[in-house]
């Protein structure tokens with residue numbers, strides 16, 4: 001055969017093979033990369049809400065996931081520090097606190113300050129940008145001469161792992177663009193990552209969106225136009241708090257705040273032309289309003305249900321807008337939350353659950369008194385740093401070191417005192433109980449684990465031990481991790497509301513769902529975890545897993561890319 005003919009036939013065969021292969025593949029598999037991936041994180045949204053309110057959902061808000069997407073009903077965080085900052089870091093990095101380094105929202109950082117706790121993203125090397133003049137401390141009426149002329153900035157300085165967004169940026173030499181949006185700085189910054197093109201959150205007084213000089217010197221024109229466009233004033237008016245200088249508190253806890261954020265996200269997508277480049281872009285929108293309200297009224301309140309149903313309508317409208325502007329066939333959507341929430345203790349106690357509050361101020365005072373007896377010969381010293389959020393109790397190592405006490409002795413002394421101090425807050429009956437009468441439940445001690453124990457990994461080889469090991473990060477201070485009984489939390493006699501922080505299922509249960517070309521629609525009951533989100537997106541996008549990722553690729557929900565023989 002002549003060589004040109006051989007070449008022709010060979011080429012023909014090759015083309016035919018490709019055509020056949022692609023025809024087979026396109027029948028079963030997703031084709032190509034999306035133009036845009038949008039992750040919506042709802043701040044404080046327990047996994048069971050999607051079941052509980054499903055019949056009331058309309059349109060394609062939540063139902064785009066539950067009815068058309070791949071919906072994982074049993075997604076649980078595998079750690080015991082279920083707070084906002086670590087939850088968002090986990091969703092971005094596919095790692096837990098022992099991998100990404102974020103253990104709670106703010107902590108005592110021995111290397112940075114003993115004057116105040118630092119927040120997970122606070123960074124004094126940067127400034128917030130384009131803050132309205134009225135929100136600057138120096139411009140307040142009667143401000144002292146040394147009042148600050150700017151607000152301290154934020155950055156992902158404490159985030160030790162890369163995110164899915166970072167890996168997209170690395171894989172495309174920066175052509176993929178990555179952004180985060182939230183009312184809260186930590187929730188915009190941490191899931192987006194170190195290399196994000198921008199993260200935007202609000203100035204809490206005015207509601208105007210801002211960012212930090214870590215990202216840019218000034219807001220982009222589209223963001224300035226949004227701030228100047230009267231959106232904050234309109235939102236305040238809709239929330240019936242016109243002219244407020246407490247936007248975060250007063251508008252932030254209403255459904256209006258979710259719409260306000262989604263409107264900003266639309267402005268961002270248009271302004272940055274997301275989904276119009278030659279690489280896949282990634283946007284994280286963390287909706288804060290459910291959390292701000294949920295802490296006040298609890299998960300079972302009418303107002304929380306109204307918030308959820310209102311968000312359902314707002315997501316429907318946001319996804320319809322995405323469909324018109326970019327086309328949902330070009331977009332992958334994901335949905336999750338940073339943590340769940342406990343019912344209000346008094347409400348759960350009415351049903352007979354051992355729900356209770358532990359007065360931590362009392363515990364701290366007793367700890368300081370007993371440690372002073374032992375280590376300061378009765379002279380009153382402060383051995384515990386104030387205001388750490390459970391599950392962590394932070395020791396003031398300077399006070400112990402002054403008394404010549406080493407870390408092991410100090411942490412073990414605190415851990416040994418806690419069972420008795422917790423038990424002492426359980427009310428005891430003063431008279432014989434009448435029949436059919438239950439005692440009011442009191443707080444229960446479950447475990448206290450020293451920093452040294454967590455650091456050395458000397459934990460039970462059980463699920464419980466694994467949860468604790470995942471909750472460890474070191475910021476230079478000594479601490480003890482305190483586990484209370486389920487449905488219990490800190491609080492004084494006059495506390496209301498509820499919170500999330502614990503190792504128990506209701507704090508760890510969140511939604512996990514996907515919509516888009518590569519996903520096999522269905523309801524999946526396999527136990528999965530939020531770390532699986534970044535692992536799955538990275539695998540589908542064909543990029544490296546984030547640097548500390550431990551998640552599983554959710555292969556059961558992915559269409560085969562090639563027919564399997």
Ligand SMILES: [Zn+2]
Nearest residue numbers: 043044084338
């Ligand atoms: Zn949160």
